[in-house]
Amino acid sequence: MSRQSASWLDGTPTTVLPLPDRGVDFGDGLFETILLRAGHPLFLDMHFARLALGLEALAIPDCLAAAQQQIQQVCSTIESACRWAVMRLSVLRSPGPRGYAPAHGLAPRILINITPLERDCDNMLAPATLNQAKIRLSTQPALARIKHLNRLEQIVAATQAQADNVDESFVFDQAGHLVCVIAGNVFLVCQGEVLTPVLDTCGVAGTRRRLIIESWGPSIGLKVREARLTLADLHSADEVFYSNSLITVRPVSSSGELSWQDHSVCNALFNKYREALV
Amino acid sequence: MSRQSASWLDGTPTTVLPLPDRGVDFGDGLFETILLRAGHPLFLDMHFARLALGLEALAIPDCLAAAQQQIQQVCSTIESACRWAVMRLSVLRSPGPRGYAPAHGLAPRILINITPLERDCDNMLAPATLNQAKIRLSTQPALARIKHLNRLEQIVAATQAQADNVDESFVFDQAGHLVCVIAGNVFLVCQGEVLTPVLDTCGVAGTRRRLIIESWGPSIGLKVREARLTLADLHSADEVFYSNSLITVRPVSSSGELSWQDHSVCNALFNKYREALV
Numbered sequence: 001m002s003r004q005s006a007s008w009l010d011g012t013p014t015t016v017l018p019l020p021d022r023g024v025d026f027g028d029g030l031f032e033t034i035l036l037r038a039g040h041p042l043f044l045d046m047h048f049a050r051l052a053l054g055l056e057a058l059a060i061p062d063c064l065a066a067a068q069q070q071i072q073q074v075c076s077t078i079e080s081a082c083r084w085a086v087m088r089l090s091v092l093r094s095p096g097p098r099g100y101a102p103a104h105g106l107a108p109r110i111l112i113n114i115t116p117l118e119r120d121c122d123n124m125l126a127p128a129t130l131n132q133a134k135i136r137l138s139t140q141p142a143l144a145r146i147k148h149l150n151r152l153e154q155i156v157a158a159t160q161a162q163a164d165n166v167d168e169s170f171v172f173d174q175a176g177h178l179v180c181v182i183a184g185n186v187f188l189v190c191q192g193e194v195l196t197p198v199l200d201t202c203g204v205a206g207t208r209r210r211l212i213i214e215s216w217g218p219s220i221g222l223k224v225r226e227a228r229l230t231l232a233d234l235h236s237a238d239e240v241f242y243s244n245s246l247i248t249v250r251p252v253s254s255s256g257e258l259s260w261q262d263h264s265v266c267n268a269l270f271n272k273y274r275e276a277l278v
Numbered sequence: 279m280s281r282q283s284a285s286w287l288d289g290t291p292t293t294v295l296p297l298p299d300r301g302v303d304f305g306d307g308l309f310e311t312i313l314l315r316a317g318h319p320l321f322l323d324m325h326f327a328r329l330a331l332g333l334e335a336l337a338i339p340d341c342l343a344a345a346q347q348q349i350q351q352v353c354s355t356i357e358s359a360c361r362w363a364v365m366r367l368s369v370l371r372s373p374g375p376r377g378y379a380p381a382h383g384l385a386p387r388i389l390i391n392i393t394p395l396e397r398d399c400d401n402m403l404a405p406a407t408l409n410q411a412k413i414r415l416s417t418q419p420a421l422a423r424i425k426h427l428n429r430l431e432q433i434v435a436a437t438q439a440q441a442d443n444v445d446e447s448f449v450f451d452q453a454g455h456l457v458c459v460i461a462g463n464v465f466l467v468c469q470g471e472v473l474t475p476v477l478d479t480c481g482v483a484g485t486r487r488r489l490i491i492e493s494w495g496p497s498i499g500l501k502v503r504e505a506r507l508t509l510a511d512l513h514s515a516d517e518v519f520y521s522n523s524l525i526t527v528r529p530v531s532s533s534g535e536l537s538w539q540d541h542s543v544c545n546a547l548f549n550k551y552r553e554a555l556v
Contacts, residue, residue, distance in 0.1 A: 005376075007297050016294035017302060019285050020391065024295060024368070026429035027305025058430065059437055088376070090302070098283075098366070098393060100429060100436035100460055113298065115376055138416030138480075139452050142434055150428035151304035151378065152336065156420055158378035159337055174417050182378055202416075 005115040006078075011070045021109065023092035026100070027149035029108070030054040033245050034071075035121060036085040036114065037277065039078050041071060043245070046207035051091065053205075054146035060093050063108045067091065074112050084117040086246060090149070121246070122277075124270040127253030127263060128167035128242075132231075133157035133182065137173045137202040145205040157182045168242060170234065170255060173202055178229040184244035185209035187224070188237040189265050194224040195233065208243035208273075216272035222265065234258060241266035248273045283393040284356075289348045299387065301370035304378070305427035307386070308332040311523050312349075313399060314363040314392065315555065317356050319349060321523070324485035329369065331483075332424035338371050341386045345369065352390050362395040364524060368427070399524070400555075402548045405531030405541060406445035406520075410509075411435035411460065415451045415480040423483040435460045446520065448512065448533060451480050456507040462522035463487035465502070466515040467543050472502040473511065486521035486551075494550035500543065512536060519544035526551045 007014055022028035032047040041047075048064055055062055067089060078085075090113075094106035119125075135156045143150070161169045161182060168181045179197050180186055185206040188195045194217060199205050217224040227233075234240065239262045240252040249270050251263035285292055300306035310325040319325075326342055333340055345367060356363075368391075372384035413434045421428070439447045439460060446459045457475050458464050463484040466473045472495060477483050495502040505511075512518065517540045518530040527548050529541035 005298070014297070016296050017299070018294050019292070019389075020283070021295070021302070023302045024299070024370070024389070025309070025366075025427070026433060027427050028430065028433055031303070058434070086376070088303075092302070098364070100432040101440045102433065102437060111297075111302070135420045138418035138421075140416035140431070142413045143416075143430055148430055149303070149305050150430045152306065152421055152426055152428045153418065154378040155304060155306055155380065156336070159380060162379045 005113060008070065008074050008112045010110055011073055017111065018095060020096040020098070021092055022094055022096065022102070023090065023109070023149060025098075027151070028058075028102070029090060029092040029149045030058065030060070031088060031090045031147055031149060034087040034089060035245050036075070036087050037121070038083055039075050039085075041075065041087060042277070043207055043211065044071070046210055047089070047245075050147060050205060050207060051089075054148060055091070057142065057146050058093070058148065059102075060091060060108050063091060063110060067110050070110055070112060074114065078114060082116045084119065084121045086115050086117055088113045088115075117246070121248070122274065124267070125247055125250045127251040130168045130170055130181065130252055130255040131161060131164045131166045132255065133169040133171045134160055137171055137179050139174055139201045141201050144202050145199050147204050154182050172231075176230060178231065178234060179203040181242045184242040184247070186240070186242045187212065187265075188229065188233055189239035189262075190233065190237050194222050194265060195227045195229060196224060197229050198226045206243055207245055208248055212243060212249070212269055216269050216276075219272060220268050238262055239265055241269075283391060286348065286352050286390045288388055289351055295389065296373060298374040298376070299370055300372055300374065300380070301368065301387070301427060303376075305429070306336075306380070307368060307370040307427045308336065308338070309366060309368045309425055309427060312365040312367060313523050314353070314365050315399070316361055317353050317363075319353065319365060320555070321485055321489065322349070324488055325367070325523075328425060328483060328485060329367075332426060333369070335420065335424050336371070336426065337380075338369060338386050341369060341388060345388050348388055348390060352392065356392060360394045362397065362399045364393050364395055366391045366393075395524070399526070400552065402545070403525055403528045405529040408446045408448055408459065408530055408533040409439060409442045409444045410533065411447040411449045412438055415449055415457050417452055417479045419479050422480050423477050425482050432460050450509070454508060456509065456512060457481040459520045462520040462525070464520045465490070465518070465543075466507065466511055467517035467540075468511065468515050472500050472543060473505045473507060474502060475507050476504045484521055485523055486526055490521060490527070490547055494547050494554075497550060498546050516540055517543055519547075
């Protein structure tokens with residue numbers, strides 16, 4: 001694969017999306033951001049488990065087998081010389097119709113994009129500086145946990161983070177609960193316990209979050225508990241880090257007047273990720 | 279113009295959208311649904327006033343002049359033989375970048391689609407049957423009133439409406455306040471006063487809603503007041519109707535056990551619309 005980004009629509013190389021498309025019209029679809037290592041998608045089962053939940057929540061016809069087959073096909077054609085790349089898998093509901101009501105019997109479109117990464121994902125990123133996002137996530141249980149294409153809240157927050165010159169932002173809900181960072185899940189180490197926000201009304205249930213809760217955390221003797229967290233918990237946390245599919249985990253060094261020097265849990269989890277790759 | 283739908287990207291006829299595009303990736307953009315009468319866009323100033331608010335809210339560069347010019351150009355090339363058509367104007371933030379943070383200095387894309395309408399928009403639609411949407415709109419003041427591309431809540435509601443075989447749905451917010459219908463604004467006539475929901479935390483501020491509040495209502499001696507409404511207000515309403523740019527206004531005849539026979543205010547407002555066209 002060249003150093004350029006490349007796209008495939010329903011398995012065929014493309015540079016365009018035929019119109020109309022409900023992804024463009026309404027953000028009517030889902031996506032996954034999948035890390036590729038030497039052309040091989042990492043933790044694909046986790047991505048597909050979340051995608052399955054999203055298809056069900058949005059009543060989009062099951063296209064998991066087709067997506068899996070197209071990912072395999074695309075990965076077989078790219079050069080594994082490119083050590084790290086990001087694959088974006090988008091499932092777009094259908095080409096039309098106009099109006100909010102979906103049509104029956106149209107197969108979803110599967111759009112795959114691969115972009116090489118310059119960064120070596122074998123190494124953990126340096127501790128991050130965060131701010132607090134001014135925009136608060138809206139309460140919407142019907143769309144919580146799934147990775148859908150309606151991402152304006154994240155874009156508004158990311159625009160502020162850019163202006164504030166920070167690496168990421170803590171994001172809260174309308175009631176003031178800590179939910180996540182803009183592009184990832186957040187974890188607090190409080191008195192030896194690892195806490196991460198409950199995601200019943202907003203937020204995305206990250207694949208690495210699930211790995212940390214179910215596998216990597218327990219394997220290093222950590223209990224990870226979902227909890228209703230607030231700014232006060234950030235103040236009392238001994239260590240803070242966040243996760244997503246591209247960085248795995250990254251320590252947080254500071255946010256405003258808060259700072260954290262201990263990154264030991266984050267380091268240990270990153271080591272579990274590296275072991276999982278071998 | 280043929281009876282087929284046609285599209286233009288940045289003024290050039292097209293059938294495709296070049297990738298990447300943040301509209302597809304994140305629903306990062308805005309749209310307007312504009313009624314065309316004999317090739318002439320109706321109430322375009324109202325659409326542009328709302329579009330301007332949306333561009334500001336999302337920090338998308340001002341592209342109003344370009345959009346206006348492209349609409350004029352497109353309208354001059356279509357056959358006015360097609361009496362009624364719908365123009366969808368989409369403003370897509372930019373082609374990339376990947377990730378939530380927008381890039382600086384990229385001009386928005388302007389996507390125009392025109393689809394002929396079979397229906398004669400000079401005649402008011404027959405009274406509608408509504409249900410209540412199960413999904414409740416999320417509280418998000420930062421995105422309220424503007425017509426952005428994140429429309430999954432409307433799609434979930436429209437999917438239910440389709441299954442329930444109703445024309446439209448009353449939509450409520452998380453606190454149980456009546457906000458709108460899926461694709462339009464809602465009005466209740468209560469003891470001679472016309473009430474419509476406040477849209478400070480969710481909902482779209484419709485162009486016809488504004489015309490009704492500022493112009494058509496007052497011109498027939500009606501005061502239209504924004505209020506915090508609930509299901510109880512629907513129960514006590516003497517007349518109920520809704521509005522959008524394609525139907526103008528449409529009476530509601532029933533919803534579950536509720537029914538309304540009086541459509542006189544709705545009729546009077548539709549007549550004002552017809553007068554405005556002359």
